[in-house]
Amino acid sequence: MATRQLKAIARLHSAKLLLPRIRTPVYGSSVPNCALHTSARTPQAQPVSAGKHSSAFSQGQSTSHIYDVVIVGGGVAGTALACSLASKPEFHSKKIALIEAFDLAPVKNWTPSENVYSNRVVSLTPSSVSLLKDIDVWRHLHQDRIKPYDDMQVWDAISGARVEFNTSMLGQGSADIPIAWMIENVHLQNGILASVAEHNSKGAKMEIIEKIKVSNISYEKNTDDSATGFDLSDWPTVELSNGQKLKTRLLVGADGANSPVRNFANINSLGWDYDTHAVVATLDMDPLRSNDTAWQRFLPTGPIAILPLKNGVSSMVWSTKPHLAAAIKALPEDSFCHLVNAALRLSTADLKFLYQELVENPESFGSLIKEELTWRESVKLKSKTDSEMREIEFSVPPNVVGVQKNSRAGFPLRLRNAERYIADRVALVGDAAHTIHPLAGQGLNQGLLDVQKLSEVLKMGVRNGEDIGHIHLLSHYASNRYGRNVAMLSACDKIHRLFGTELAPIVWARSFGFNAVNAFEPVKAEIMKYAMGLEQSTSDVKRSTDHN
Amino acid sequence: MLPQMLRGLRPLVTKTGQVRALSQLSTINAEEVQKFSAKSAEWWDPHGEFGMLHLMNPTRVSYIRDRIAPIAQDSTPFKGLKMLDIGCGGGLLSESLVRLGGNVLGADASYNNIQMAMLHSRKDPALWTGPGQLEYRNTTAEDLLAEGESFDVVLAMEIIEHVNNPSEFLRVCADMVRPGGKLLLSTISRTPMAYFLTNFLAEDVLKMVHKGTHDWSKYIKSEELREAIHSLQGGWQVDDVRGIAWNPLRGRWVVSEKNGDIGVAGIGSLEVNYVLTASKTEFKFFAIDTQDWLGSSQNCAMGGQPY
Numbered sequence: 001m002a003t004r005q006l007k008a009i010a011r012l013h014s015a016k017l018l019l020p021r022i023r024t025p026v027y028g029s030s031v032p033n034c035a036l037h038t039s040a041r042t043p044q045a046q047p048v049s050a051g052k053h054s055s056a057f058s059q060g061q062s063t064s065h066i067y068d069v070v071i072v073g074g075g076v077a078g079t080a081l082a083c084s085l086a087s088k089p090e091f092h093s094k095k096i097a098l099i100e101a102f103d104l105a106p107v108k109n110w111t112p113s114e115n116v117y118s119n120r121v122v123s124l125t126p127s128s129v130s131l132l133k134d135i136d137v138w139r140h141l142h143q144d145r146i147k148p149y150d151d152m153q154v155w156d157a158i159s160g161a162r163v164e165f166n167t168s169m170l171g172q173g174s175a176d177i178p179i180a181w182m183i184e185n186v187h188l189q190n191g192i193l194a195s196v197a198e199h200n201s202k203g204a205k206m207e208i209i210e211k212i213k214v215s216n217i218s219y220e221k222n223t224d225d226s227a228t229g230f231d232l233s234d235w236p237t238v239e240l241s242n243g244q245k246l247k248t249r250l251l252v253g254a255d256g257a258n259s260p261v262r263n264f265a266n267i268n269s270l271g272w273d274y275d276t277h278a279v280v281a282t283l284d285m286d287p288l289r290s291n292d293t294a295w296q297r298f299l300p301t302g303p304i305a306i307l308p309l310k311n312g313v314s315s316m317v318w319s320t321k322p323h324l325a326a327a328i329k330a331l332p333e334d335s336f337c338h339l340v341n342a343a344l345r346l347s348t349a350d351l352k353f354l355y356q357e358l359v360e361n362p363e364s365f366g367s368l369i370k371e372e373l374t375w376r377e378s379v380k381l382k383s384k385t386d387s388e389m390r391e392i393e394f395s396v397p398p399n400v401v402g403v404q405k406n407s408r409a410g411f412p413l414r415l416r417n418a419e420r421y422i423a424d425r426v427a428l429v430g431d432a433a434h435t436i437h438p439l440a441g442q443g444l445n446q447g448l449l450d451v452q453k454l455s456e457v458l459k460m461g462v463r464n465g466e467d468i469g470h471i472h473l474l475s476h477y478a479s480n481r482y483g484r485n486v487a488m489l490s491a492c493d494k495i496h497r498l499f500g501t502e503l504a505p506i507v508w509a510r511s512f513g514f515n516a517v518n519a520f521e522p523v524k525a526e527i528m529k530y531a532m533g534l535e536q537s538t539s540d541v542k543r544s545t546d547h548n
Numbered sequence: 549m550l551p552q553m554l555r556g557l558r559p560l561v562t563k564t565g566q567v568r569a570l571s572q573l574s575t576i577n578a579e580e581v582q583k584f585s586a587k588s589a590e591w592w593d594p595h596g597e598f599g600m601l602h603l604m605n606p607t608r609v610s611y612i613r614d615r616i617a618p619i620a621q622d623s624t625p626f627k628g629l630k631m632l633d634i635g636c637g638g639g640l641l642s643e644s645l646v647r648l649g650g651n652v653l654g655a656d657a658s659y660n661n662i663q664m665a666m667l668h669s670r671k672d673p674a675l676w677t678g679p680g681q682l683e684y685r686n687t688t689a690e691d692l693l694a695e696g697e698s699f700d701v702v703l704a705m706e707i708i709e710h711v712n713n714p715s716e717f718l719r720v721c722a723d724m725v726r727p728g729g730k731l732l733l734s735t736i737s738r739t740p741m742a743y744f745l746t747n748f749l750a751e752d753v754l755k756m757v758h759k760g761t762h763d764w765s766k767y768i769k770s771e772e773l774r775e776a777i778h779s780l781q782g783g784w785q786v787d788d789v790r791g792i793a794w795n796p797l798r799g800r801w802v803v804s805e806k807n808g809d810i811g812v813a814g815i816g817s818l819e820v821n822y823v824l825t826a827s828k829t830e831f832k833f834f835a836i837d838t839q840d841w842l843g844s845s846q847n848c849a850m851g852g853q854p855y
């Protein structure tokens with residue numbers, strides 16, 4: 001960029017483009033002394049000509065294709081950014097558009113239907129929730145459709161070691177905060193879009209362009225210079241599938257893991273694919289047991305998580321080998337439920353046997369799994385007292401009794417981090433910047449933290465009269481988010497690797513780790529605060545208040 | 549009045565000790581103009597020699613905003629204010645002021661700088677679509693005053709250390725401020741610390757800027773500037789003086805939190821960069837329309853109480 005600018009400057013100089021010495025006063029002598037006449041407006045003056053070949057800045061030229069911010073991608077990160085900007089009066093006079101390839105109507109028109117839940121859900125951390133409150137989204141959500149939980153049980157299938165997290169450990173002030181809130185992605189987005197609409201009714205001018213794809217992004221030489229007199233050669237030009245072209249001061253890539261914006265900016269995305277797929281599903285749970293705990297069991301093939309949505313309904317994320325994921329997805333409903341129950345209860349050796357049968361003898365798997373599960377469970381519970389049986393039963397999630405129609409889906413898992421989050425006039429947020437293993441449920445939460453920081457930095461830029469596409473301003477965003485995201489990414493990656501092994505020393509170490517962690521409340525509290533984004537948000541607040 | 553002012557600025561009086569008539573006097577030093585014009589092509593490179601100035605800009609704009617329109621929440625707090633950015637260089641500050649709604653005249657004695665600034669202003673349509681307005685002129689403070697120009701706010705940022713006759717320059721700037729308006733100055737103090745940082749480190753060791761960019765003997769201590777302003781005609785008072793320092797940990801310039809804190813940790817001998825706001829409190833009563841005066845809003849550069 002620097003060299004591009006210098007070249008441009010050099011070109012201008014060698015062309016000896018001499019500009020006329022401007023004498024036309026921009027403001028007449030009738031400009032009032034502000035101290036005395038505050039409401040008086042300066043008379044509109046003729047704009048200045050900046051080049052003799054162009055009718056530069058002449059009035060009446062259309063600038064409708066010129067934007068301050070164009071956000072590509074209407075996923076959670078993109079819509080949340082749009083909402084965050086729309087919520088700030090500083091941006092009301094800015095021209096901002098969000099472009100989404102898909103139709104957002106189903107999201108806008110979504111209404112909850114009792115007991116039927118989407119399979120795409122997220123757990124929101126407290127810092128995400130406070131952002132959503134700040135930008136007026138929380139009010140627009142159906143509170144009874146959000147499931148907070150304050151208890152989390154994580155255990156290791158090989159050693160049996162277990163950690164229980166409970167917010168009561170965080171001490172005063174934090175005791176009442178849930179660890180996280182479960183919400184369907186579509187519900188969250190529905191609330192965000194409702195909030196954007198409300199901000200628009202109060203002065204914001206957020207333009208949402210949907211069902212239109214970004215087909216190309218480029219820098220344009222000044223072909224239409226003479227028309228506007230502007231030199232926007234270093235502003236990205238966003239070409240839409242309907243032929244429209246937008247020029248933007250700042251281009252935000254909220255366009256997901258395959259980010260076209262990131263490709264345009266020539267930013268590499270570093271990382272690897274896990275040899276793992278996540279199977280998601282909405283499960284009907286034993287309604288007789290209360291459903292207030294998030295469960296996660298680490299299996300050698302990857303973790304299986306059961307997250308509460310309401311009494312009797314949970315969401316599952318089961319990370320496992322791709323061929324197993326495909327088979328699990330395709331199982332008849334009842335066998336699927338048995339297998340999920342088995343994955344939460346049986347030993348790794350038993351599971352290994354079941355996987356083998358699943359792949360090699362799929363026809364007979366249904367009857368096998370049913371028998372196996374009943375038999376193994378009866379053996380396990382044999383000669384146990386009632387209270388012992390209760391304890392065993394309560395150490396695992398409620399029984400899965402059904403799976404909702406069409407709720408099973410599979411996602412390949414990968415770790416990616418863009419080598420930079422910014423370039424000249426470009427910023428990346430959400431999955432466009434980083435993709436994480438879902439085991440800690442942090443992906444979208446990290447995206448929301450990106451959104452919060454970027455909008456805070458842009459607001460500061462507007463308040464200081466900066467060009468909000470300028471790399472100096474954007475670097476405040478990148479330097480704040482990059483390290484934190486990398487830390488979270490590598491923590492989750494290490495956990496994935498640590499639990500993906502059956503080597504004895506590592507199993508001992510991790511069982512020691514788990515049990516030690518479990519016994520040592522202050523450490524647990526710290527881990528939990530980190531995962532809940534609590535530390536992050538407090539230090540961010542401190543940072544943002546002491547700027548300048 | 550004049551001798552009084554000169555006393556305040558004693559170390560800065562020209563060698564001859566003479567103050568020539570205004571019309572003949574140009575405070576612009578031809579050598580200085582040459583130095584910056586040669587560099588003007590690199591002005592806008594965010595990673596170039598002026599990179600530090602680019603980084604300082606948001607900090608000083610934020611200071612200006614706090615002094616001039618502390619309460620405004622919108623994006624155009626300077627709307628309706630006529631502002632002069634004297635020594636505008638490549639237009640860094642002028643552009644920011646226009647984005648915040650000001651009617652800005654960027655003036656510079658260097659023709660190349662003005663060209664640079666004008667060329668660059670074509671890169672941002674927001675500078676031309678209002679409500680802020682922008683004009684660049686290749687002229688000097690003296691000529692502007694002679695032409696009868698006056699402003700709500702005059703900003704002389706990082707310039708007084710480059711002019712030949714600072715006391716005269718200061719008077720000319722002050723005379724262009726309308727009653728009730730404000731004058732903002734930022735500069736480098738004449739302390740050993742300043743010498744070390746700007747002449748020795750920046751020029752000799754790190755070679756961040758061209759050798760000869762700074763002339764330490766022309767630096768002005770904040771106390772000298774304060775005294776000089778108090779002795780100006782027109783009822784001047786200094787509202788606020790603060791240090792601006794580079795915070796390497798945060799990677800940004802930071803203005804002291806308290807009025808009067810200029811040096812590092814409040815130690816006067818450590819003062820380097822500082823910024824000052826003064827207001828012209830003398831009202832020309834015949835010019836006041838009482839109605840408007842009473843109805844004036846917080847957006848304005850009102851001559852406030854001393855802090």
Ligand SMILES: Cc1cc2nc3c(=O)[nH]c(=O)nc-3n(C[C@H](O)[C@H](O)[C@H](O)COP(=O)(O)OP(=O)(O)OC[C@H]3O[C@@H](n4cnc5c(N)ncnc54)[C@H](O)[C@@H]3O)c2cc1C
Nearest residue numbers: 073075076077101123214255256430431441442443444445
């Ligand atoms: C199984 C699974 C479970 C997860 N669980 C959690 C969890 O519990 N907690 C959590 O925080 N995160 C979780 N995540 C991660 C989370 O879902 C993602 O991080 C999040 O959805 C990413 O949002 P985004 O807006 O950045 O990207 P996306 O949702 O991918 O949105 C990108 C948008 O850009 C649009 N787009 C792309 N290209 C173009 C184009 N050329 N033109 C126009 N539009 C375009 C797309 O249509 C899309 O709408 C999970 C992920 C998976 C796979």
